[in-house]
Amino acid sequence: xxxxxxxxxxxxxxxxxxxxxxxxxxxxxxxxxxxxxxxxxxxxxxxxxxxxxxxxxxxxxxxxxxxxxxxxxxxxxxxxxxxxxxxxxxxxxxxxxxxxxxxxxxxxxxxxxxxxxxxxxxxxxxxxxxxxxxxxxxxxxxxxxxxxxxxxxxxxxxxxxxxxxxxxxxxxxxxxxxxxxxxxxxxxxxxxxxxxxxxxxxxxxxxxxxxxxxxxxxxx
Amino acid sequence: xxxxxxxxxxxxxxxxxxxxxxxxxxxxxxxxxxxxxxxxxxxxxxxxxxxxxxxxxxxxxxxxxxxxxxxxxxxxxxxxxxxxxxxxxxxxxxxxxxxxxxxxxxxxxxxxxxxxxxxxxxxxxxxxxxxxxxxxxxxxxxxxxxxxxxxxxxxxxxxxxxxxxxxxxxxxxxxxxxxxxxxxxxxxxxxxxxxxxxxxxxxxxxxxxxxxxxxxxxxx
Numbered sequence: 395x396x397x398x399x400x401x402x403x404x405x406x407x408x409x410x411x412x413x414x415x416x417x418x419x420x421x422x423x424x425x426x427x428x429x430x431x432x433x434x435x436x437x438x439x440x441x442x443x444x445x446x447x448x449x450x451x452x453x454x455x456x457x458x459x460x461x462x463x464x465x466x467x468x469x470x471x472x473x474x475x476x477x478x479x480x481x482x483x484x485x486x487x488x489x490x491x492x493x494x495x496x497x498x499x500x501x502x503x504x505x506x507x508x509x510x511x512x513x514x515x516x517x518x519x520x521x522x523x524x525x526x527x528x529x530x531x532x533x534x535x536x537x538x539x540x541x542x543x544x545x546x547x548x549x550x551x552x553x554x555x556x557x558x559x560x561x562x563x564x565x566x567x568x569x570x571x572x573x574x575x576x577x578x579x580x581x582x583x584x585x586x587x588x589x590x591x592x593x594x595x596x597x598x599x600x601x602x603x604x605x606x607x608x609x610x611x612x613x614x
Numbered sequence: 615x616x617x618x619x620x621x622x623x624x625x626x627x628x629x630x631x632x633x634x635x636x637x638x639x640x641x642x643x644x645x646x647x648x649x650x651x652x653x654x655x656x657x658x659x660x661x662x663x664x665x666x667x668x669x670x671x672x673x674x675x676x677x678x679x680x681x682x683x684x685x686x687x688x689x690x691x692x693x694x695x696x697x698x699x700x701x702x703x704x705x706x707x708x709x710x711x712x713x714x715x716x717x718x719x720x721x722x723x724x725x726x727x728x729x730x731x732x733x734x735x736x737x738x739x740x741x742x743x744x745x746x747x748x749x750x751x752x753x754x755x756x757x758x759x760x761x762x763x764x765x766x767x768x769x770x771x772x773x774x775x776x777x778x779x780x781x782x783x784x785x786x787x788x789x790x791x792x793x794x795x796x797x798x799x800x801x802x803x804x805x806x807x808x809x810x811x812x813x814x815x816x817x818x819x820x821x822x823x824x825x826x827x828x829x830x831x832x833x834x
Contacts, residue, residue: 439753446749452672473820480809511814519813522806526799529666533659535795538803541775545800546807548768548775553811555761555768561819575755577812579746580765581805586742587766588804589700591773592797593739594731599781600693 397423400433404441411441419444419459443575451578457483461578465571475566479574481518498527509546552584617643620653624661631661639664639679663795671798677703681798685791695786699794701738718747729766772804 401408414420420440423431440462447453447461460482464475502524506513513520530536559576563569621628634640640660643651660682667673667681684699722744726733733740750756779796783789 442752446753450745450749471820473816476816477813480812506810509814511810512817513810513813517810517813519806519809523803523810525670526803526806529670529799530795530803532662533666533795533799535792535799537792538776538779538796538800541779544771544775545804546811548771549804549807549811551764551768551771552808553815555764556758556808556812557815557819559758559761572755572757573812575750575753576758577809579749579753579755580758581801581808583743583746583750584765584769584804584808585801586739586746587769588772588776588801589739589797590726590731590733590737590743591729591766591769592700592776592793593697593733593737594729595773595777596693596696597732599777600691 395433396430397433400437400441403438404445406441406445414441414444417455417459419455419462446575447578450582452582453483453578461574465574475570476573477514477517479570480577483578494528494532495524498524498531501527505542505546508543509550552580556580615653616650617653620657620661623658624665626661626665634661634664637675637679639675639682666795667798670802671703672802673703673798681794685794695790696793697734697737699790700797703798714748714752715744718744718751721747725762725766728763729770772800776800 395403397408397411400406401411411420415422420437423433423437426432444458444462447458448455453461461479464479464482467475499520502520505523506520527536527539530539556573556576560569560572563572615623617628617631620626621631631640635642640657643653643657646652664678664682667678668675673681680702681699684695684702687695719740722740725743726740747756747759750758776793776796780789780792783792
């Protein structure tokens, strides 16, 4: 198909498609004449992936570029490959005050030991968790951290479901694709479910009228 | 304190502070002379909050502006106030194909009924969850949705911890502040914990060497 049709079938404007081509997010089409390229279903799928990572996953164009580069790369060990791809989605801007962050990193080490988690010493998620802990402390909103093992329990439950979803796949590429998309879009899914569950608890706690959609079911 | 000292104690450059002042994210200092304003600890705290929401919470300046406006507003009903503040953090860009999204919205209605959750009919989180579901279906990564009740279980567990953290507070402002910061920064905390738990499960599934930090504890 030509670029105009690619645009029609994905809803992405032609100038935006050209921008993704220039940034290398989208592989070039096949030249059918010096000025004309044709695109395939692969391009349609890739464009949808870019838009979902952008709109629902809230990733930046730069991060999406790195992530797609890992998805396109073939690697022998799915565990390593998955780790590298997801690492690209971690933000590593370091602006936190050092003292706070160092203390938070010690807390993450203690948490990992307490849970018996097998985690690489250089796993970027260690740093993400430490930054969130440091931010909560700095903002005096760290009461929440007295429940950190409840959050870790929930994370384990989520990870079990995540891995069950991908482990039955026999194709390694499909496994990594499923894990990456499921993790990024799944973060947005979880954030939404968390707000729904919060609203339910809050409505019950304050016995507030929750609108016409209120159900009668038992609290969890 | 003067703006230079405010900058030193927060690590935020003076031009950036001036930008936040212009955007109304930071309330103006008190004028001590026509060209000189003084700032207080309130400004220090507000600046740290802005930076955490930006760096750790990954919110945009526009969304942070809305959120702070709700935090500054005094409202009678903490449940309503909390709902409004968190609603500001939902993205409502609508680019999803309509058919997909309408079907996903029906799934959310069914999920809420199944869980017995009390949710306002116009709660923005309904839409966020629907968008994530629609994106997963469109990207053919919807195997994950066969475990959606596991994710909902995890969300309930998280919400119980979230609400326990704030419900014991007697000051309503403190309650709303704690809930908002805990939810936004807590999303990043959960995303990090999920990746750690995934890495642990993945390391066990593939029996991959997880680096020097590997622990011997039992799997969850």
